[in-house]
Amino acid sequence: MKPEHGGYGIYLMVWVALLILTGLTVAVSYVHLGMMNVVVALLIASAKASLVALFFMHLRYESRLVWGFALTPIFFLALIIAGTLSDTLFR
Amino acid sequence: MRETTGNGEQPQNGNASPRGYLEAKGIRAWAYTLDHKRIGVMYLYTTLFFFLAGGVFALLIRLKLMYPGQHIFTNQTYNVLFTMHGALMIFLFVIPAIPSGLGNFFIPLQIGARDVAFPRLNLMSYWIFVAGIVVILFSLGRPMDTGWTFYTPYSARTSADVTVLSFGIFLVGMSSILTGLNFLVTIHKLRAPGMTWHRMPLFIWSMYATSIIQVLATPVVGITFLLLAMERLFGVGFFDPTKGGDPILFQHFFWFYSHPVVYVMILPAMGIISEIIPAFSRKPIFGYKAIAYSSLAIAGFGFFVWGHHMFVTGMSATAAIIFSLLTYSVAIPTAIKVFNWLATMYRGSITFESPMLYALTFIFLFVVGGLTGMFLGALGADIHVHDTYFIVAHFHYTMVGGTVMGLLAGLHFWFPKMTGRMLSEKMAVPAWLLIFIGFNVTFFTQFILGFEGMPRRYAQYPAQFQALNIVSTVGSWILAAGILIMFANFVHGLFRGALAPPNPWNALSLEWQTGSPPATENFEEIPTVTDWPYGYAGRQT
Amino acid sequence: MSGRSTHHGPGAAGHEAHMDPTTAREAATLGIWTFLATEVLLFGGLFTAYVIFRIKYPQMFYEDHLELNRILGAVNTVVLICSSLTVALGIAAIRKGKVMLLRFYLFLTILLAATFLVIKYFEYMEDFSKGLYPSTDIFFSLYFMMTGLHAVHVTAGITALATMLVLAFRGRFSADYHTPVEVTGLYWHFVDLVWIYLLPLLYLVG
Numbered sequence: 001m002k003p004e005h006g007g008y009g010i011y012l013m014v015w016v017a018l019l020i021l022t023g024l025t026v027a028v029s030y031v032h033l034g035m036m037n038v039v040v041a042l043l044i045a046s047a048k049a050s051l052v053a054l055f056f057m058h059l060r061y062e063s064r065l066v067w068g069f070a071l072t073p074i075f076f077l078a079l080i081i082a083g084t085l086s087d088t089l090f091r
Numbered sequence: 092m093r094e095t096t097g098n099g100e101q102p103q104n105g106n107a108s109p110r111g112y113l114e115a116k117g118i119r120a121w122a123y124t125l126d127h128k129r130i131g132v133m134y135l136y137t138t139l140f141f142f143l144a145g146g147v148f149a150l151l152i153r154l155k156l157m158y159p160g161q162h163i164f165t166n167q168t169y170n171v172l173f174t175m176h177g178a179l180m181i182f183l184f185v186i187p188a189i190p191s192g193l194g195n196f197f198i199p200l201q202i203g204a205r206d207v208a209f210p211r212l213n214l215m216s217y218w219i220f221v222a223g224i225v226v227i228l229f230s231l232g233r234p235m236d237t238g239w240t241f242y243t244p245y246s247a248r249t250s251a252d253v254t255v256l257s258f259g260i261f262l263v264g265m266s267s268i269l270t271g272l273n274f275l276v277t278i279h280k281l282r283a284p285g286m287t288w289h290r291m292p293l294f295i296w297s298m299y300a301t302s303i304i305q306v307l308a309t310p311v312v313g314i315t316f317l318l319l320a321m322e323r324l325f326g327v328g329f330f331d332p333t334k335g336g337d338p339i340l341f342q343h344f345f346w347f348y349s350h351p352v353v354y355v356m357i358l359p360a361m362g363i364i365s366e367i368i369p370a371f372s373r374k375p376i377f378g379y380k381a382i383a384y385s386s387l388a389i390a391g392f393g394f395f396v397w398g399h400h401m402f403v404t405g406m407s408a409t410a411a412i413i414f415s416l417l418t419y420s421v422a423i424p425t426a427i428k429v430f431n432w433l434a435t436m437y438r439g440s441i442t443f444e445s446p447m448l449y450a451l452t453f454i455f456l457f458v459v460g461g462l463t464g465m466f467l468g469a470l471g472a473d474i475h476v477h478d479t480y481f482i483v484a485h486f487h488y489t490m491v492g493g494t495v496m497g498l499l500a501g502l503h504f505w506f507p508k509m510t511g512r513m514l515s516e517k518m519a520v521p522a523w524l525l526i527f528i529g530f531n532v533t534f535f536t537q538f539i540l541g542f543e544g545m546p547r548r549y550a551q552y553p554a555q556f557q558a559l560n561i562v563s564t565v566g567s568w569i570l571a572a573g574i575l576i577m578f579a580n581f582v583h584g585l586f587r588g589a590l591a592p593p594n595p596w597n598a599l600s601l602e603w604q605t606g607s608p609p610a611t612e613n614f615e616e617i618p619t620v621t622d623w624p625y626g627y628a629g630r631q632t
Numbered sequence: 633m634s635g636r637s638t639h640h641g642p643g644a645a646g647h648e649a650h651m652d653p654t655t656a657r658e659a660a661t662l663g664i665w666t667f668l669a670t671e672v673l674l675f676g677g678l679f680t681a682y683v684i685f686r687i688k689y690p691q692m693f694y695e696d697h698l699e700l701n702r703i704l705g706a707v708n709t710v711v712l713i714c715s716s717l718t719v720a721l722g723i724a725a726i727r728k729g730k731v732m733l734l735r736f737y738l739f740l741t742i743l744l745a746a747t748f749l750v751i752k753y754f755e756y757m758e759d760f761s762k763g764l765y766p767s768t769d770i771f772f773s774l775y776f777m778m779t780g781l782h783a784v785h786v787t788a789g790i791t792a793l794a795t796m797l798v799l800a801f802r803g804r805f806s807a808d809y810h811t812p813v814e815v816t817g818l819y820w821h822f823v824d825l826v827w828i829y830l831l832p833l834l835y836l837v838g
Binding site: 007008011012014015018019022025026028029037038041042044045048049052053056057062065066069070072073074076077080081084085088089 | 661662665666668669670672673676677679680683684687688702706709710713714716717720721724817818821822824825828829831832833835836837
Binding site: 065072073076079080083084086087088089090091 | 401
């Protein structure tokens, strides 16, 4: 059967959250936090990405199989970054 | 009402129509087909054409190498020859032949489906493949001379038309991705009722693992070639040391794909072997689950080891050690397969028709290739033989002794099913013998040459290596003769072969429970599966 | 678990006719997520290069990123987020069979997507006028490559959305069947997702 899914209401709430987070990340970028700038920016971006994936892309209501398909590439992305860094960082 | 053949007999092939899916004729019936079987056949014809084309380049290379000094070809032309040989063979033959050819034909049949999940995408992926080939051919105005690995900085600066070539390879990669995508969804969603994962043929398990690699690794080589084209066109500097870029970064990206892709090459071949050995030993496969999961393990581990192609580049020692250690992990699932195949044959009732001859050849030659790979995983040994003929021999034992033998085994095994006709064993066996002898004469000598220090990709070499080079070249002629006789057998079989019954090998998987050739819709009724396809009765006392 | 092939022969066109509707929908979902996985790895190469070079040239990244127009980047982010909303609302509408609303939201989405490209165009013109090109240095190579590849994907998305709009006008979609719209929507959200990371990495944290 069709999976459960969010309706208009959820989408609007997620949209508002995304706008707020966007404003937040732009505002924080004007504050000098050194290394923490990167960390905060990526955390906010990941929060936004999660909202898009979970609600707009229905991951929240999909099967474990679909979750597997969605999360596996992230692991391999981490792998290529880590493997390349293991060379470039330690030359 | 069943049609009859011209002389009033029932067709022997189990079909209402004797020609099955081959009934509709004409170019439109092929060019616009949505039938996975026809798409598979088109891929087979295309990839086998490039097998022959790449083979011609190989013979030219070997001809030049009979002489240590300049002979027949200039050094520049020689560079083009080995680049063309490698690029055509790898991108247009070894990678696509089994998956897109035999995989397309047999995955739906073996799982009891009528077609793949996305038939239109399937057709599109074939035409994208052809488009890629056309673009690659356009690049031949300034032919490639970089070696098939296209290392920067040279590939960014050579006057060869690497830019156009890059777009061609990108398209060929897209085709590979779409095929893998199609197979993944097909295997998940279209298995016949009762076909649980553990009742799937092992060819399907290997194609599943292959598709995972195709989907995850190929995009990386896509972006790599895109970046190479951008470097040449717009001065993008990721790989350019004069702009602060890193040429080794190209190699990381390139090998992140190109190592896993060797498992795209070998896993389908291993799947074919797992189908043939039980059928021709009349014994259930030994260790079904081990073989099934080892395919997934090989696919997974294969992503962790790409740095072992880069030991001599100046990469960090830390990374080199990590990659070297991880390289050994891949040997374990591979060895598990070999032990299980041998255990299947033990106390089996073995017959030696041509599919089995090629399957046994696969095991022997691939073990040689694989073991020499283990030598290469060791840092000290690899530094000694890197970029020598030892490497050339290693990958020919695995890619030809492995993948090509697997492909030939599959072609001989499934020829009756695809065409409705039998091959001639009288031609097949001598052809096989020449191929086996020719292959070993050509390539075993190269292990020795490499170990003695002869570098690869050199047009001219020190005279002390000439004798073995001549031996290797003569081997290439024997190999070529065997291949020609084998193709003659295929052609003869297509037109004059004896009509094939539905199940000439008495095999148990679903493709053999329908006509030879199959009807367009594969099965009259979708079967319900109650058991695995390896319940062979074993030795009859 | 295992899907079902229908027991009939192939349909006239040979496409999803051989799958029942539930299996066809699940297959389409798996198919698009697989395709998105390939896109993660495609952009992934560029993200990898970003990480490598950012660590290598922190000063260059800091100075260069200040040349980018942070406000336009933020505006474009808002534009894409709104377009994700509109396409989601369109799909919510067609789930209830509201074809006219679907057409409206698809049209809005295309408008927003085009707006993104127009803003990007002005940004690039501004960069070129300052003498900043892909060949200028590694940072700008990354900037132009990443946003350029993304823009190509936006363009492809517009094509897909426009196709959906045409089909919607031809009455092809209903509450029972709108799988192509869902698939297009997932692709479009992914395009938004990539930009969600490009904004901070290129514009905000030098």
